[in-house]
Amino acid sequence: MKCFKCGSVLSANDTCDRCGADVSVYKKTARLSSCYYNRGLEKAQVRDLTGAIQDLKISLMINKYNIQARNLLGLIYCEMGDVVDALSQWVISKNFAKNDNVADSYIRQVQANQTKFEAVTNSIKKYNISLQYAKEGNTDMAIIQLKKITAANPHFVRAYQLLALLYIKDEEYQRAKRLLNAVLRIDHSNTIAQRYLTAIGEEINLKNSDVTNSFLPKKKEKEVSSTPLNGNDVILPRTSYKEPSNGAITIVNVLLGVVIGAALVWFLIIPARYEGLTADYNRQIADYSEQLSSGNVELNDLTRQLEQVNTEKEALKTQLEQVNSTEGSNKYLIAVIESAGAYIANDSVTAAEKLLDIDVSALPSDTAKTLYNTIASAAMPVAANSFYSAGMQDYYKSAFDTAAKNFSKAYKCNSNNVNAAYYAAKCYVALTQTDNAKKYYQYIVDDFPTSSYYREASDYVASH
Amino acid sequence: MIDFDTELQKFQPCLEIEDTEDTIYSNNDVPDITELINMIIGAKE
Numbered sequence: 001m002k003c004f005k006c007g008s009v010l011s012a013n014d015t016c017d018r019c020g021a022d023v024s025v026y027k028k029t030a031r032l033s034s035c036y037y038n039r040g041l042e043k044a045q046v047r048d049l050t051g052a053i054q055d056l057k058i059s060l061m062i063n064k065y066n067i068q069a070r071n072l073l074g075l076i077y078c079e080m081g082d083v084v085d086a087l088s089q090w091v092i093s094k095n096f097a098k099n100d101n102v103a104d105s106y107i108r109q110v111q112a113n114q115t116k117f118e119a120v121t122n123s124i125k126k127y128n129i130s131l132q133y134a135k136e137g138n139t140d141m142a143i144i145q146l147k148k149i150t151a152a153n154p155h156f157v158r159a160y161q162l163l164a165l166l167y168i169k170d171e172e173y174q175r176a177k178r179l180l181n182a183v184l185r186i187d188h189s190n191t192i193a194q195r196y197l198t199a200i201g202e203e204i205n206l207k208n209s210d211v212t213n214s215f216l217p218k219k220k221e222k223e224v225s226s227t228p229l230n231g232n233d234v235i236l237p238r239t240s241y242k243e244p245s246n247g248a249i250t251i252v253n254v255l256l257g258v259v260i261g262a263a264l265v266w267f268l269i270i271p272a273r274y275e276g277l278t279a280d281y282n283r284q285i286a287d288y289s290e291q292l293s294s295g296n297v298e299l300n301d302l303t304r305q306l307e308q309v310n311t312e313k314e315a316l317k318t319q320l321e322q323v324n325s326t327e328g329s330n331k332y333l334i335a336v337i338e339s340a341g342a343y344i345a346n347d348s349v350t351a352a353e354k355l356l357d358i359d360v361s362a363l364p365s366d367t368a369k370t371l372y373n374t375i376a377s378a379a380m381p382v383a384a385n386s387f388y389s390a391g392m393q394d395y396y397k398s399a400f401d402t403a404a405k406n407f408s409k410a411y412k413c414n415s416n417n418v419n420a421a422y423y424a425a426k427c428y429v430a431l432t433q434t435d436n437a438k439k440y441y442q443y444i445v446d447d448f449p450t451s452s453y454y455r456e457a458s459d460y461v462a463s464h
Numbered sequence: 465m466i467d468f469d470t471e472l473q474k475f476q477p478c479l480e481i482e483d484t485e486d487t488i489y490s491n492n493d494v495p496d497i498t499e500l501i502n503m504i505i506g507a508k509e
Contacts, residue, residue, distance in 0.1 A: 004502065025505060029498040064496040084479045088487050095488070121481045128477040135472060162475055169468045199466045 001030055033063035041072060049076050049187040067097045074106065080187060081156030083110065083120045123153040131162060139166050150179075157183050161192050173200045332358045336372050343375050351375055352383030356412050384413035388420050391427075400427040404436070411440070418448045425457070438464050 001010045004026050006019040014024035040055035053076055059069040074089030087110060090103035110117060126149050133142035146163040149156060160183045167176035177200060183193040322330070339354035355376050363369045391406030407424035411417060421443045428437035437460065444457035451457075479487060495503070 004498070022505070025501050026498060029501060033498075060496070062497045064491070064494070082478060084481050084484055087481075088479065088484045091484070091488050092491050095492075124478045125480055128480065131475055131477060134475075158475070158478065165466070165468065165471055165475075168466060196466065203465060 001027065029062050030066075033059045033066045033069065035059075036062065037066060037069040037072070040069065043189075044072060044076055047187060048189040049080060050190050052076055065096050067093050067101060067103075070096075071101075071103050071106070074103065078106075078110075079155060081120075081153050081158065082124075083117070084124060086110075120153050123149045123156060123159070127156065127159050127162070130159075134162065134166060139169065142166060154182075155186055157186055157190065161190075161196075164193070164196055168196060168200060168203075171203075173204060176200060330364075332362050333364060333368055336363065336368050336375070339375050339379075340371060343379055348379040348382040349386045351379040352413050353409065355379070356409060380413040384410045384417060384420070387413060388417065391420070391423060395423055395427065398430075400430040403427045404431060404433075411443070415447075418444060418451050418453065421448075422451075422453045422457075425460070429460075434464055 002008065003010055003016040003019060003021060003023060005021045006016060008016060008018040010023055010027070011017055014022060014027070016023055036055045036059035040052040040059060043049070043052035043055060053073065056069045056073040056076070059066055060073065064070075070089050070093040074086040074093070076086075077083070077089065078086035087107065090106050093103040094101050094107065126145050130142040130145040130149065133139070133145065143163065143166050146159050146166070149159045150163060153159065160179045164176040164179040164183070167173070167179065177197065180193040180197050180200075183190050184197075187193070335354050335358050339351045342348075342354060343351035352375075355372060358372060360369055360372055363372060387406045387410035391403045391410055394400075394403035394406060397403075404424055404427035407420045407427060410420035411424060414420070421440045425437045425440035425444070428434075428440065441457035441460045444451055444453050445461055448454060
């Protein structure tokens with residue numbers, strides 16, 4: 001024992017050898033504190049944790065520097081799930097005695113597993129929330145939370161007690177009993193747990209007596225052991241399954257199962273299978289339709305191409321026929337060749353006559369056009385005079401038909417010959433071919449306004 | 465029979481980790497019986 005003033009070790013005397021302080025009272029209080037610590041230790045050793053806490057608190061109230069009492073109190077708090085209270089005691093203890101203090105080891109052990117430490121501190125927070133729920137009348141929420149808390153922190157005595165109280169309120173006595181027995185396994189003399197168990201026993205007895213006095217048949221009550229379970233006991237979950245009582249029920253159950261199975265197959269599986277097949281068929285039909293449509297499109301394209309090819313073929317065939325026949329440009333070319341032949345034979349009239357009906361622009365080549373121009377320039381004037389002379393002879397013979405043809409040719413050969421045009425018109429008038437007559441008079445009106453035939457021509461055109 | 469409300473009021477919130485500091489510091493300020501007796505004796509002398 002050390003002096004409370006100077007800290008020196010005290011002797012058997014009532015005064016301190018170093019500072020001379022009176023330590024008689026201090027010695028008595030220190031012994032009393034140690035006495036309570038010893039009682040607390042004894043109770044803790046037999047798991048009377050509630051009693052141990054009471055003694056250790058008295059011990060610390062007498063001498064708050066009793067390190068052993070404080071450390072043991074923290075250890076008991078830790079065992080009962082109050083880890084924060086335990087840590088507080090150990091921190092205070094370490095503050096009072098920094099050296100050779102087992103509290104240092106306890107703190108390190110608690111802080112070593114941070115995950116578990118956080119889980120425990122969270123369960124303490126949830127307990128406070130649950131307590132708040134319960135005080136606000138929200139017992140369902142409180143029960144849900146407390147179930148989780150007891151699962152996470154299985155030594156949390158206060159959570160067990162509160163949950164048991166809530167179960168008692170809901171008259172779920174068996175559950176409450178199990179929880180209270182769990183509390184008693186941790187703390188054998190837990191006052192609250194024992195009081196609740198007593199109350200539950202009284203309540204059950206009261207109910208049983210009520211049932212006994214009634215006319216109803218007595219309900220069987222399962223015996224629940226009130227003794228605390230030890231570590232080797234196995235708790236089996238309650239089950240509602242019962243074996244069938246006889247073979248007939250088994251057969252009926254089997255037949256019922258077969259019928260239900262067949263019904264399931266008939267109403268669920270077969271329609272689904274048919275539906276699947278129908279879907280496959282529909283898909284195939286859609287594929288075939290698509291292929292058919294694309295085939296039709298290709299067929300239409302080919303038909304159109306065939307028609308185009310036939311049209312082109314006909315056009316080419318026509319062109320080929322025209323080339324091969326004496327029509328068109330080929331006809332003009334033949335006429336030019338015949339005209340050239342007549343011109344070479346010094347027959348200018350025949351040569352010019354062959355050229356009269358040729359359309360120069362329709363000739364197929366420049367060579368042919370050049371040949372045409374050469375023959376025309378050489379033969380046309382000669383032929384014009386010849387046709388005109390022949391025409392005059394026929395005119396005087398009153399052979400107007402032949403005369404008209406010769407005058408027409410003479411005018412074609414030489415378009416400056418107004419006489420040829422005039423007499424051609426006169427011949428057609430005589431032949432009563434008014435249109436032809438008018439055509440040649442019109443030439444005179446258009447091209448020879450100074451001619452002596454102009455008045456007569458214009459009068460005829462105006463009057464016809 | 466247990467009175468639920470009365471019993472419920474006996475339950476107090478647990479000390480949470482955030483509140484430990486106040487608890488530890490306040491413990492130093494509270495004298496124990498030994499200190500009180502020594503104070504009384506000192507006052508008499």
